[in-house]
Each structure stands twice: as structure tokens, then as C-alpha cells.
Amino acid sequence: MKTINAQLAGCWSLSVLIVCLLTGLKSQAQTVLTVTGEVTKPLTLQTADLTAMAHTQVTGKDRDGKDHQYSGILVVDLLKQAGATVGGELRGENLTKYVIVKAIDGYEVLFALPELDAEFASRSIILADSVDGASLGPGVGPYRIVVPGEKKPARWIREVKSIEVRFAK
Amino acid sequence: MRFWIGSFIVAVVLSGVCAWTVADDPVPAGPYTLLYPASFGGRFTIPADNPMTQEGVYLGRLLFYEPKLSSTQTISCASCHQQARAFTDGLALSIGVHGKTTRRNSMSLTNLLWVRQLFWDGRSTSLEEQALVPLGHTDEMGSKPGEAAKALQKTIPYPVLFKQVFGSDTITDVRISKALAQFERTLISANSRYDQYAAGQYQLTESEQRGMQLFNRSPSPERNVRGGNCAHCHGGAKLFQELFHNNGLDKQATDSGRQAITGLALDQGRFRVPTLRNIALTAPYMHDGRFNSLEKVLDHYSEHIQPSPMLAPELAGQPNGFHLTTGEKTDLISFLRLFTDSTFIHNPQFANPH
Numbered sequence: 001m002k003t004i005n006a007q008l009a010g011c012w013s014l015s016v017l018i019v020c021l022l023t024g025l026k027s028q029a030q031t032v033l034t035v036t037g038e039v040t041k042p043l044t045l046q047t048a049d050l051t052a053m054a055h056t057q058v059t060g061k062d063r064d065g066k067d068h069q070y071s072g073i074l075v076v077d078l079l080k081q082a083g084a085t086v087g088g089e090l091r092g093e094n095l096t097k098y099v100i101v102k103a104i105d106g107y108e109v110l111f112a113l114p115e116l117d118a119e120f121a122s123r124s125i126i127l128a129d130s131v132d133g134a135s136l137g138p139g140v141g142p143y144r145i146v147v148p149g150e151k152k153p154a155r156w157i158r159e160v161k162s163i164e165v166r167f168a169k
Numbered sequence: 170m171r172f173w174i175g176s177f178i179v180a181v182v183l184s185g186v187c188a189w190t191v192a193d194d195p196v197p198a199g200p201y202t203l204l205y206p207a208s209f210g211g212r213f214t215i216p217a218d219n220p221m222t223q224e225g226v227y228l229g230r231l232l233f234y235e236p237k238l239s240s241t242q243t244i245s246c247a248s249c250h251q252q253a254r255a256f257t258d259g260l261a262l263s264i265g266v267h268g269k270t271t272r273r274n275s276m277s278l279t280n281l282l283w284v285r286q287l288f289w290d291g292r293s294t295s296l297e298e299q300a301l302v303p304l305g306h307t308d309e310m311g312s313k314p315g316e317a318a319k320a321l322q323k324t325i326p327y328p329v330l331f332k333q334v335f336g337s338d339t340i341t342d343v344r345i346s347k348a349l350a351q352f353e354r355t356l357i358s359a360n361s362r363y364d365q366y367a368a369g370q371y372q373l374t375e376s377e378q379r380g381m382q383l384f385n386r387s388p389s390p391e392r393n394v395r396g397g398n399c400a401h402c403h404g405g406a407k408l409f410q411e412l413f414h415n416n417g418l419d420k421q422a423t424d425s426g427r428q429a430i431t432g433l434a435l436d437q438g439r440f441r442v443p444t445l446r447n448i449a450l451t452a453p454y455m456h457d458g459r460f461n462s463l464e465k466v467l468d469h470y471s472e473h474i475q476p477s478p479m480l481a482p483e484l485a486g487q488p489n490g491f492h493l494t495t496g497e498k499t500d501l502i503s504f505l506r507l508f509t510d511s512t513f514i515h516n517p518q519f520a521n522p523h
Contacts, residue, residue: 104431104433
């Protein structure tokens, strides 16, 4: 009887493991961020794509008033990868372009392209995936915009799901 | 028996009069000008293929109150969206043509001009697309594709009206939805006592004043600030933000909500943050109509918020809720009652034209 129970338990653990692996794989394959709009190569990114990109560390004050160390991808790097007009191309009419960042809950914030471009801005705006060495928590992550030095963190949009480049019309 | 025969004759005569009125009233024509306060802002889009016209709004209103749109010819949009209740129906779940209940609570049709993702789960991105859903749903109006259009085509007044609005007397479901959308865009509520207060024309009572502070403030025990932080999601001149949140009704959501639309695990049990316009008129509350009074809604936010990984962060910071006192709840409710716009629910432009 004990043996059967043990076998059953074994089967159960194995199936749980398989289910976990499958759902794990499934969530790995899910799109977590899109970069679209006025770009030449729209991006559909998965967790692994973002993890593999170069990370930058910044310090920022969250709503708790305390400094935290954030790590993430420079938003301008995502824009470059998508073929948005940043760097040398950010002149003329391209200066009337802006970015809308959207969250899962529907919250939206806006950045003008020069705010994100290293040739214009002295601060580095990142799409953070960790804070003080840990993943971002529920309701905040998996990705959050961090704008170091901004006095009010209202544009530190949580649960980011898309970045869209638009022309002001 | 005599009474019934009498009623029947009255009904026949009345319907004759109505049909006559519809056909013979001069139909207003020309572009329709939307009037709204500057504070509501201009962040809305009128589809290029459905510009607002007075004749379009006129037709849309007739259709909104037209039972011929349903498969049984018994239910109109107005059955579940009654003007006196700020275009809701007073039921937890609505009842469709086959007597079965709908999945979710009938939503108030107010200031839809500014709503970008309609329904409790935000599935529709335009009023034109939205209107076709209840029209065809078996548990709502139950019309098969083209069925409602066919019924209207057989009438005397409608082909004429469609010709005036769309340049052709061919009635289609798409044209029905376009006219309905035009009418719905005119349903603007901007004259509640709250609006009058914002315009400097109404003075708050002491209770309303305290209620407003609780509504707007985020609680901060260390600074001894009491608050319900309601404005975080329900604030602004329009009293709505286009957001989808899990407000902790259940530990494990029984209705997956927005997740069914986006496929995202984090969207489980998230629903539209509804407008608070005319909130005192739109009971019962929540996507499933589980609370039949504002008092019960406040009890939920005060003491019964259920934790889950999907719970909105603004609510997650409060263990089980905001722990409001009885007096604070009373003050908040007196403030919420300021959102009732009696001119909106009595506006003859929105009433049944038949």
C-alpha cells in the first residue's frame, strides 16, 4: 500500500513538474513588451529578449522618499533597436515625435523623444526589471519606467506592456 | 374584458400616432455640435466614416428605443439602459430575450464620448463595434446578423430616415450601429452639483466637504491623514480614468475579466474602473452587481478587500481596506450623491421619442 502511495505521489510530483515546466515555457514564450508606431522594425519582445539586452543601473527616489538602485534597459536602446529616429536622426520634424508608454492597467504616460535620447538628456530613463537586486513586485513589475531625478514619480509607470512612437499631428 | 379591449384600442391608436409622428416630424439636419465643459478635454475620436449629424443622432435615438432590434421585438437598448437610472436597469444582471440573465451588470451610458475601451473588460474600441455585441448576443437582444436590419427595412419610416442619414435607404447592422453610436456620443453628463461646485456655483455642506477630502486624499497614518484615495482611480472632472483593476472582490476571481481579452495572467479578475457619474442612481454595483447599495460598496473598500497577486497596488497597501468610521462613510456618501445630474436623467433629448 505504501509503495502504491509512494508511486502515486511520485507520478503526481512528476505531472506537477511537467505542468510547471509547460506553463513556465508558455509564459517564457509570451510577448511581454511591444515597441511600435513610427519605427522601421516593430519589436515583439519576450522576457528572454529583454534579459539579454544591456542593462544600466540608476538611482531613483520612489514614493517612499528613499533612494533605490534600479537596473534595466535604456529606453533609447529599445527605440534604436526598433529603428526609431533617435541619435543623429533626432532633428527637424522628428523633434515633434513622442512616445506613449502603456501599462497593463490602462495607465499611459508620454515622453518627448529628446527626453529619452542621450545626446539631449543628461539623465538615463530606463525600463527597469529589478530594484535593489530583486525582481519588481506584483502590481509594479515585471517592467517599470524609472525617471531618475524627476521630483514626482507619476511617470514611473508600472506594469509596462507597450511603447509606441507617434508624431504630434 | 372591457378594460382590456379599451386598452387595446388605446394602444393601437397610440402606436398609430407614434408611427405618424416619426414619419411626419421634421427631421433636424446638419452637423451636430457636441457641447461639453473645457475641463473634460478633447481626447476623443469621432470615426471619419461616421461623422456626427443631427439626422444621425435623431435616427440613433429612435433606434436606441426600438424593440424591433431584438429577435422577439420586445427589448430595446433602453430596456437595460433606462434614462431615469442614468442608463442602467437596476438589476444585478440584466435579462435578455430568452429570459436568461446576462453575464455582467448593465453599464451606465454616460460620457461615452471619452471612453476608449468599452465594456467591463474593455473589449471594444469604438461605440460602433460595441453596439453590435448586445444586438447579436443570444442572452441580450438575440438578433441574428441582418435580422434587425431586415425588420426595420419593412417599416415605413426607417428606410426614409436611413436615406437621410447615410444617403441610401438600405438598412444594415453596421448602419444601425453607426446611428446608435452617434446618439450615444451625445449622452453627456456635466451638470451635477459636483460640476456646479467646480464652477463656483454651489457651496458644499460640511459633510460633503469632509467627504470630498476623504475622496481625494491618500491615507497617511504617520502624518495623521485620513483618506479613501478614491480620486486616484475615479478622479478628474469626468470622474473616471480609463483603467482596469482588480479591486479585491474575491481572493480567486470567478470571472476572469480582462484576462479573457488580453490573455495576460496579470489581467485576471481586472475590470473597468467605472465612472462615478450618477453613481447614486446606478445600483447595484460591481461587474456582477453584488452590492445593492453605496453603503455596501464602502463597506467593501473599508473592511473587505481580498488580497491576491492581481490586487490593485493602491488597494494592496491597505490591510483589508481603508477602515473608515461610520461618520466617514456617511460623509463620503453625501459627497458621492453630488455626482447625480438631474438634468441628464431628465434631458428630453435623451428620452424615448416613440
